[in-house]
Amino acid sequence: MSVNAMASESSDVLVEIRDLVIGIQRTRKDRLLIVESANFDIRRAEILGLVGESGSGKTMVCRSLIGTLKRRSASIFAGTIKFDGMDLAKLEERQWRSVRGSRIGYVPQSALTGANPVMTVGKQLGEAIRRNRKRKEKDVRRRVMELLELVHIRRPEVVYDQYPHQLSGGMRQRVMIAAAITQDPDIVVADEPTTGLDVTVQAEIMKLLKEIRSELKMSVILVSHDLALIDEVCDRLVVMHAGTCVEVGSVSAVARTPLHPYTIALNRSRIDISTPGAPLITIKGNPPAVGEWPAGCRFSDRCDFVQQDCTVGRNPVLVEVRPNHWSACLHAERLGGTSE
Amino acid sequence: MTITGAGTADWFDVKGTVPTPKNAKRLKDGTIGLITGLFLLVALLVLGIVVPLLSPFEVEISIDTPFLPPSGTYWFGTDGLGRDVFLRVFSAVYLDLGVALIGVLIPFCLGTIVGIGLAVSRSKTLNAVAGSIIDGINAFPLLVLAIALIALLGPGLQSVVVALSVTNWARYARLARTRALVVKQQGYIEATQTLGYSKPRTLFKHLVPNVSSETTAYALSDLILVILLIAGLSFLGLGAQPPTPEWGAMISDGRPNFQVAWWPVIFPGLALCWAGVSLSFIAEGLTRRERDVKS
Amino acid sequence: MSDALIEVRDVSVTFGSGSRAVRAVRQVSLHIEKGEAVGIVGESGSGKSTLARVLAGLQRPNSGEVRFAGESIYQRGKAYRGENRRLVQMVFQDPYGSLNPRITALSAVSEAVRVHGVGSRKDAIAKSLELLGRMGISERDAGKKPRQLSGGQRQRVSVARALSAQPSVLLADEPTSAIDQSAQAQLLNLFRGLLDGGLSIALVSHDLGVIRYLTQRVYVMKDGEFVESGLTVEVFDNPQQEYTKQLIASIPGRELHKALS
Numbered sequence: 001m002s003v004n005a006m007a008s009e010s011s012d013v014l015v016e017i018r019d020l021v022i023g024i025q026r027t028r029k030d031r032l033l034i035v036e037s038a039n040f041d042i043r044r045a046e047i048l049g050l051v052g053e054s055g056s057g058k059t060m061v062c063r064s065l066i067g068t069l070k071r072r073s074a075s076i077f078a079g080t081i082k083f084d085g086m087d088l089a090k091l092e093e094r095q096w097r098s099v100r101g102s103r104i105g106y107v108p109q110s111a112l113t114g115a116n117p118v119m120t121v122g123k124q125l126g127e128a129i130r131r132n133r134k135r136k137e138k139d140v141r142r143r144v145m146e147l148l149e150l151v152h153i154r155r156p157e158v159v160y161d162q163y164p165h166q167l168s169g170g171m172r173q174r175v176m177i178a179a180a181i182t183q184d185p186d187i188v189v190a191d192e193p194t195t196g197l198d199v200t201v202q203a204e205i206m207k208l209l210k211e212i213r214s215e216l217k218m219s220v221i222l223v224s225h226d227l228a229l230i231d232e233v234c235d236r237l238v239v240m241h242a243g244t245c246v247e248v249g250s251v252s253a254v255a256r257t258p259l260h261p262y263t264i265a266l267n268r269s270r271i272d273i274s275t276p277g278a279p280l281i282t283i284k285g286n287p288p289a290v291g292e293w294p295a296g297c298r299f300s301d302r303c304d305f306v307q308q309d310c311t312v313g314r315n316p317v318l319v320e321v322r323p324n325h326w327s328a329c330l331h332a333e334r335l336g337g338t339s340e
Numbered sequence: 341m342t343i344t345g346a347g348t349a350d351w352f353d354v355k356g357t358v359p360t361p362k363n364a365k366r367l368k369d370g371t372i373g374l375i376t377g378l379f380l381l382v383a384l385l386v387l388g389i390v391v392p393l394l395s396p397f398e399v400e401i402s403i404d405t406p407f408l409p410p411s412g413t414y415w416f417g418t419d420g421l422g423r424d425v426f427l428r429v430f431s432a433v434y435l436d437l438g439v440a441l442i443g444v445l446i447p448f449c450l451g452t453i454v455g456i457g458l459a460v461s462r463s464k465t466l467n468a469v470a471g472s473i474i475d476g477i478n479a480f481p482l483l484v485l486a487i488a489l490i491a492l493l494g495p496g497l498q499s500v501v502v503a504l505s506v507t508n509w510a511r512y513a514r515l516a517r518t519r520a521l522v523v524k525q526q527g528y529i530e531a532t533q534t535l536g537y538s539k540p541r542t543l544f545k546h547l548v549p550n551v552s553s554e555t556t557a558y559a560l561s562d563l564i565l566v567i568l569l570i571a572g573l574s575f576l577g578l579g580a581q582p583p584t585p586e587w588g589a590m591i592s593d594g595r596p597n598f599q600v601a602w603w604p605v606i607f608p609g610l611a612l613c614w615a616g617v618s619l620s621f622i623a624e625g626l627t628r629r630e631r632d633v634k635s
Numbered sequence: 636m637s638d639a640l641i642e643v644r645d646v647s648v649t650f651g652s653g654s655r656a657v658r659a660v661r662q663v664s665l666h667i668e669k670g671e672a673v674g675i676v677g678e679s680g681s682g683k684s685t686l687a688r689v690l691a692g693l694q695r696p697n698s699g700e701v702r703f704a705g706e707s708i709y710q711r712g713k714a715y716r717g718e719n720r721r722l723v724q725m726v727f728q729d730p731y732g733s734l735n736p737r738i739t740a741l742s743a744v745s746e747a748v749r750v751h752g753v754g755s756r757k758d759a760i761a762k763s764l765e766l767l768g769r770m771g772i773s774e775r776d777a778g779k780k781p782r783q784l785s786g787g788q789r790q791r792v793s794v795a796r797a798l799s800a801q802p803s804v805l806l807a808d809e810p811t812s813a814i815d816q817s818a819q820a821q822l823l824n825l826f827r828g829l830l831d832g833g834l835s836i837a838l839v840s841h842d843l844g845v846i847r848y849l850t851q852r853v854y855v856m857k858d859g860e861f862v863e864s865g866l867t868v869e870v871f872d873n874p875q876q877e878y879t880k881q882l883i884a885s886i887p888g889r890e891l892h893k894a895l896s
Contacts, residue, residue: 052787053815169679198678198841203885225815228844229887269820271844279827280820280848286785287815527733528743531793535747535800536690536720541740545746553737 014186014219015065016043020079020089022060022069032291035060036243039318042187045217047209049230049251051266053287058223061240062191064089065221066106066108067096084186085178101131105180105218107173107190117166121148121175122160128182147178151208170201177208181216188212191223206233223242224336227266231255239263242288242298244315249325259327259335261303297330368462370628377621384614388433397424399431399582407601417603419594421583425604428585435580437615438588439497442566443504448559450505451512456551458513459520460543470513483569487578495578497586500570508562512555519618523547545600553630560623564616571612587612639666639702640804641690641723641834646699648685659685660696661859667804672826672836674846674867676882677856684728686856687808687839688868691725703804721751728809730789734781740767740792741777747799768797770825787818787848794825804835823848843886847871855879 020038022100023031028229035057042048052058063069064076065088073172081088084103091099100106116124129135135143141160148156151174164172180188190209194202209220225228230237231251239247239254239262246262258264268281284302288294293315294301300310310330318326321333329335385574395627397403402422410417416425458470489503523529524547532542571588573579580586582593595602648660659682662663667673677683688694689701701708703723708714715723727733734743745763749756767777770791781789790810797805807826811819826836826849840846846853846867853870855863855878863876874880 053817183814199843199885199887200678200881202887206887226887227816232887266816269817271848273818280824282821282824283817286788287817525732527727527729527793528693528735530693531725531733531796533693534720534723534725535750535796536715537746537750541750550735551735611669 012043013041014044015088016080016082016334017041017061018080018082020061020064020081021077022057022064022074023077024072024324031077033077034243034256034290035064036293037245037315037317037328038079038240039245040238040248042221043236044186044220045213045219047213047220047233049234049237050221050223050236050240051225051227051230053225055242055287055290056240057243057290058240059191062189062221062223065187065189066100066104067091067093068100101128101167101185103187104185105183105185105188107176107180107188107193109192115172115176115179117164120161120163121167125175125179125182130177131183143182147182148175150177150181151178153178154205168201169197170204173197173201173205174208177205177212181212181218184216185218187219187221189221189223193222193226194224194229202229207211209233217278227270239266242293243290244298244301244328245318245326246328247326248318249322253322253325257322257335258331259321259324259325259332260299261305261335262299264335265302265304297328305331305335343531349558357391370625372625373621373628374625376624377623380614380618381622382614384433384611384618385437387430388437391427392432395424395427397427399423399427399585407597409601409602410603416607417601419483419590419604420597420601425590425607428590429587429607432585432590432608432611434586435497435585436567436570436573436612439501439570440563442565443501443508443570444559444563445541446501446505447508448512448555448562451509451514451515452552452555453518454509455518455555456543456548459517459524460547469549474510474513474517477507478514480507482507482511483572486569486573487576490578495581497570497574497580500573501581504566504569508566511562512558515558516551520547520551525552526550557623557627557630560619560626564623567615567619638669639767639813640669640704641665641667641837642700642702643690644700644702646686646689646696646701648682648689648694649697652802658859660689662699663856663859663861664699665854665861665864667835667837669803669835670833671852672830672838672850674853675839675856676841676843676846676852676853678841678882680858681856682859683839683841683856684808687725687806687837688836691723691806692720693725714820722803723806724800724802725806726790726793726797727806730786730793730812730813731781733793734789736781739778739780740772740784740788740795741896743792744777744796744799747796751800755792763799766798767792770795770798771821785818786814787821790814790818790822791825794822798829802834804831804837804863806839808839809841810838811840811842819845843871843882855882874896 008033017040020035021033022035023033025031038057038061050058050061060069060074062254063072064081067088069075076089088099096236122144125147125158126140129140129143144160145156148159153159153171153174159167159171164175167175194205195290197205202241206229209222212218213220222230222234236248236250237254238245239260241262247254247263252264258267265283269283271280272278288298294311296311296313297303297316300306303310307330316330318328319332321327392399400423403424404414404418404422406420407420408414408418408420414424414426416429419425419428454470458467460486461467485507486503489506490499493502529542529546532546532565570579574586574588575592577592580589582589590608591605593600643663643665645662645664646660647662650657650659663686665673675683675686685694692708694712695709703715703719706719708719712717734740741760741763744766745759748759748762758783764774764777772788772791772795776784776788778850784792811822814822823845830836836849838846838849850867853864853867854861855870855876857878863870863874863879870879871883874883
């Protein structure tokens with residue numbers, strides 16, 4: 001890779017998350033850490049995948065990006081989230097109001113709880129549009145229609161006057177995406193947006209997210225526990241395990257040469273549609289529970305490649321093993337050739 | 341992208357994995373509240389036994405001048421008939437709590453059984469009829485219905501218990517039925533069917549415990565309400581009759597002379613609060629534990 | 636008539652009546668052979684879960700017949716009489732609701748073991764621990780209540796409980812839909828082992844990957860009807876119906892698989 005390409009890439013960085021520590025302050029002295037080391041960039045107009053098992057801290061990282069950690073009584077203890085000259089990690093609730101929604105949009109996990117059940121789709125979207133500046137009623141309606149068409153809702157004039165419960169799950173999620181992009185944000189955070197939806201609907205939603213990226217030039221963060229899904233729609237991915245980012249890189253690089261044993265194990269445990277019947281290689285044991293992380297590398301007691309130095313000292317940090325491909329494995333270099 | 345790991349260092353060196361201090365966990369799971377509540381309740385119950393036993397005075401007989409203020413001899417003073425308020429307040433403990441307990445237990449058992457029975461039964465007519473009776477009773481405020489019934493039965497603590505049983509069971513029945521219908525849909529109940537468990541086993545081992553935990557939680561908070569209700573009815577002259585020592589009746593007795601002597605009113609009131617606070621601590625503690633079981 | 640273990644003929648299930656009637660399952664026929672894994676794939680609202688409940692004896696069909704080992708299971712009174720009841724077991728979709736929250740994994744399984752004939756308490760516990768062990772639940776985890784177990788662990792406890800009846804058919808309704816990928820792999824491997832041991836499995840799922848991985852034959856269900864059926868390999872490689880094609884095209888990660896192979 002040329003030096004020029006590197007330079008242009010780094011100027012594309014929209015958000016820089018460094019050494020982020022998130023947890024719950026239970027008493028004055030007792031902190032339960034949920035995310036201990038989140039490190040990654042979000043680049044302009046990319047779809048960034050965030051994969052991990054439940055309890056890996058991926059949802060908490062998302063919440064830190066839209067400033068809703070407090071609602072889960074969690075908070076950021078250390079680290080920075082640099083975004084457009086601001087540090088989101090230190091933002092006050094008052095300041096969040098000008099960021100959340102207008103600069104960073106959010107698509108909730110369940111479209112059913114995300115929408116207000118007693119307001120029509122048109123009213124809800126209109127409210128989101130009017131939030132920051134005053135607009136004429138006619139303009140608002142036009143913009144809502146525009147948005148509904150943008151997310152490919154057929155017959156928007158009908159949907160405009162419908163209530164969320166009258167829509168199918170897929171339609172509802174489209175409305176939620178429309179709501180997330182009303183203010184032309186730079187980033188859309190989508191936390192498992194297709195959980196509980198059918199595969200065909202999921203495929204449509206993914207197509208929509210891709211369009212948002214390529215046509216509206218927004219960055220999308222897609223959270224999922226489904227590696228296959230991430231592989232298909234994302235440009236780069238971040239793999240999280242036990243509150244740590246263990247691997248960051250482009251989807252193709254991670255698929256070809258995964259540099260962390262956890263990613264390798266995840267890849268092996270997934271069903272390969274092209275060769276059915278091949279035994280699935282499972283990951284030993286269970287993911288460590290929050291607050292019960294082992295010393296050293298948190299994957300060490302489930303890892304097939306574990307060495308003596310893996311189980312002592314600190315949790316290893318991400319290292320750029322190859323250009324633009326980071327791994328938190330102490331022995332990442334040696335893993336280089338062991339993919340697929 | 342440069343990664344320093346500096347942010348994580350100071351956390352990691354100090355703590356490894358974060359230990360959970362016992363007291364924080366206990367506060368959260370309700371143990372501390374439960375212990376405090378039980379301590380307060382036991383103290384009240386012990387005083388309820390010890391004070392009447394050791395007191396040199398008589399509960400229902402005048403022993404001195406009326407309206408003597410609290411002093412070394414009469415700790416809570418004397419009431420309008422010259423009786424020792426201290427003795428009377430603690431003599432009432434078992435009456436007040438006992439009547440309330442019976443007044444909760446009967447509707448609790450009745451309602452839970454009826455509610456579960458309705459949820460389990462397939463008869464639509466039975467469900468329609470019983471459902472409208474339950475809704476009908478619940479439509480009235482408890483106090484109004486209870487007063488009306490006592491008016492029919494004549495005043496007295498027995499009437500209070502009867503009135504409570506007749507009216508309050510419907511609340512438990514509604515709660516139990518709703519809960520049982522939810523539990524019935526759960527996989528573990530369906531599994532008892534495919535596993536071929538007997539009906540009684542399914543009912544008593546799997547359905548009832550998961551329903552009654554809900555009604556029990558309600559019963560505990562209801563107990564506080566019923567204690568107040570009984571005192572309230574007695575205050576209105578519908579419950580305990582003089583000279584029986586009962587907190588509500590005592591407050592009612594002392595009320596006309598409150599300007600002159602506050603003690604015959606305030607001390608029974610405080611006892612009432614004592615009972616209420618200790619029970620609400622216990623209820624809150626148990627609810628938190630139950631939440632722990634579920635989540 | 637073939638020697639199919641389960642045979643379903645023209646089964647229909649209708650909920651409600653009159654203008655509000657919903658025909659969840661319409662004139663469906665299928666069969667499950669001994670030792671075979673059959674998939675029923677469909678999206679939400681396709682009626683696949685209702686069909687699974689019909690097979691489990693939990694939902695009486697409005698018309699049609701369900702036979703198990705040649706005997707009609709919905710006769711008067713309850714479904715699956717006598718010995719047959721034990722032979723068809725089910726694993727439910729929601730790992731949070733499929734276990735009684737008040738009892739430990741071990742007591743849930745040992746209760747089933749005892750009901751199905753192992754006499755003494757001690758033997759039942761030993762048998763249960765062995766079953767749980769086979770499902771990858773350690774002795775330590777066996778003593779935990781459901782809330783302390785992960786979704787995948789709960790599902791495996793449910794499977795252990797179902798196996799305690801020594802069934803010949805295991806019905807699984809979306810067993811992997813609410814659990815992590817690595818837990819899903821564990822569960823599917825266990826199912827594969829059970830198939831090798833001669834158990835028949837009917838897998839109901841919306842996840843085509845899971846269906847493809849485990850089953851030999853598949854029925855594709857849409858709006859209460861089967862739109863396509865056949866050998867899983869053939870249906871996946873050469874789908875005949877537009878709907879099936881659409882379903883298969885929606886599986887994530889396929890492009891990558893192609894690129895790599």
